[in-house]
Amino acid sequence: MSTPAARGNQPASNPSTNAPFDFLDLRAQFATIRDEVMQAVNKVFESQQFILGSEVKQLEDEVAAKLGAKFAVGCGSGTDALILALLAEEIGEGDEVITTPFTFVATAGSIAYVGAKPVFVDVDAVTFNIHPELIAAAITPRTRAILPVHLFGLPSDLDPILEVARKHELIVIEDAAQAIGSHYGGKSIGTFGQYGCFSFFPSKNLGAAGDAGLITTNDGKLAERLQMLRVHGSRKRYYHEMIGTNSRLHALQAAVLRVKLRHLDAWQKGRQERAERYRRLFEQAGLSDVIRVPSRPPAKYEHVYHQFTIRSPRRDELKAFLQTRGVPSEIYYPLCLHLQEAFAYLGLPEGSFPEAEKASREVLSLPIYPELPDALQDRVVGAIAEFCKHGDRGYRA
Ligand SMILES: Cc1ncc(COP(=O)(O)O)c(C=O)c1O
The missing domain is CATH 3.40.640.10 (Type I PLP-dependent aspartate aminotransferase-like (Major domain))
Structure with a gap:
């Protein structure tokens, strides 16, 4: 997860075109x-x-x-x-x-x-959770x-x-x-x-x-x-x-x-609203079949959107492109645990868990927090749309 220390001293939110902004702005929460x-x-x-x-x-x-x-x-x-x-x-x-x-x-x-x-x-390919x-x-x-x-x-x-x-x-x-x-x-x-x-x-x-x-x-x-x-x-x-x-x-x-x-319920609602807004923006931009956006889960499951994680077959290129537009994103997680050096002793080769491995190659988490300004969310989706316009057929192919 992005640590506050790693986020440096950039302005909390800057809607001007390509100025970089924070993946998570905890100062916005603290101010309240x-x-x-x-x-x-x-x-x-x-x-x-x-x-x-x-x-x-x-x-x-x-x-x-x-x-x-x-x-x-x-x-x-x-x-x-x-x-x-x-x-x-x-x-x-x-x-x-x-x-x-x-x-x-x-x-x-x-x-x-x-x-x-x-x-x-x-894992399950859609939920990322254990199958x-x-x-x-x-x-x-x-x-x-x-x-x-x-x-x-x-x-x-x-x-x-x-x-x-x-x-x-x-x-x-x-x-x-x-x-x-x-x-x-x-x-x-x-x-x-x-x-x-x-x-x-x-x-x-x-x-x-x-x-x-x-x-x-x-x-x-x-x-x-x-x-x-x-x-x-x-x-x-x-x-x-x-x-x-x-x-x-x-x-x-x-x-x-x-x-x-005491604020958790309100913050949770804020995250859920941000997630809904992402879905709407991706839909409006016609991107829903180019990248995979987390679908609204069945009523039995309440998602609290600690992360809003999309998938793209060109994830690394997309992440690099977003960076040129000042849009932060994070990869949770780039390497499955069975492939980590620390777990090499388990002797589990690549291919042991295909869905988890595929997810680690394709996932990209976008900024989501209750105070995330609409303008920054618009920039995230706008930059992804711009990337896709340059010939990314993504999952549509
Ligand atoms: C899924 C999961 N398990 C365990 C932990 C460990 O929590 P902590 O960092 O507080 O030790 C974290 C958080 O970092 C986590 O995301």
């Missing part, structure tokens, strides 16, 4: 909540309670209530959320966890980090869990995933890092599996002022294990019942997140 955030942060400084404490507890309660989960446990990052969930299940050496190869590295990295083996299953029908064939006696990712803010197809998990007595750990606020069949994602893992990395739909994460669960015993694991396996200070780690959520982050949580 500056006073609330500063007050909340100030309160933490006055209290001098920086680690866990009441601010964190209140955030946990508020997130749990918002999502309809019984418990929420804050932690250091989305990566830690995944690791803590795996540790809580004592998943490790000799175990296998089924997941997608088309995701951010932390998904499979966490599995490998606890000593287990990531077992990849190809539920391919999961059963990947299950072995060593399989302990399924770890679906709700990529780009679109829920995975959870019903068949839960069904196969039930049938084979597997745990489901949802990687909901990119999808807070989205729903599947009217229910919040992150509440379907035994664990829902969230990231509050600053560029996420609900972003902290640094690293932060959270795990939801409906099981009180699991919540207690997670609470212990994040503080060196202890319930009582200096008494340790298990080996844990230090992954505590900071009060300053919780204070910022509590302010932002």
Whole structure:
């Protein structure tokens, strides 16, 4: 994801022809909540309670209530959320966890980090999420869990995933890092599996002022294990019942997140409106069959558009062209996880997961955030139209 640091000091929005603008402008968001955030942060400084404490507890309660989960446990990052969930299940050496190869590295990295083996299953060509029908064939006696990712803010197809998990007595750990606020069949994602893992990395739909994460669960015993694991396996200070780690959520982050949580619904609506507007503009420009634009998902799925990701068979040329027009875009993700050097030991050659590999060659994410000005959105679509006019038949061929 684009980090605020990487974005430099360009003007937040500049509708003049080719002036470059930001892929994500977090300053526009901050301008709308500056006073609330500063007050909340100030309160933490006055209290001098920086680690866990009441601010964190209140955030946990508020997130749990918002999502309809019984418990929420804050932690250091989305990566830690995944690791803590795996540790809580004592998943490790000799175990296998089924997941997608088309995701951010932390998904499979966490599995490998606890000593287990990531077992990849190809994705659905339209949703980019793990293909539920391919999961059963990947299950072995060593399989302990399924770890679906709700990529780009679109829920995975959870019903068949839960069904196969039930049938084979597997745990489901949802990687909901990119999808807070989205729903599947009217229910919040992150509440379907035994664990829902969230990231509050600053560029996420609900972003902290640094690293932060959270795990939801409906099981009180699991919540207690997670609470212990994040503080060196202890319930009582200096008494340790298990080996844990230090992954505590900071009060300053919780204070910022509590302010932002109050705005999440409105921001989500803003992202959804931006997505609809993109669809309309692409349709009007006659581009819908040259590039692939994310279609409106069936009513069962609520997409929260962490990313708005199009596809083009000439993706790299398109990206380079957009850059000449000052239009930013990002590739999430250019290399599938099974082809990463870090996972070479799995011995999975190119061609193992054709849909995921094709997606990694064709995807291009366009700027989307609630405050994105119409004029900049017009420039994105205008520049893509200009590229296509120069003979790109794209998927029309
Ligand atoms: C799908 C996915 N999983 C896990 C993570 C890890 O979250 P974090 O960066 O907070 O450790 C991220 C975010 O970066 C992500 O996008």
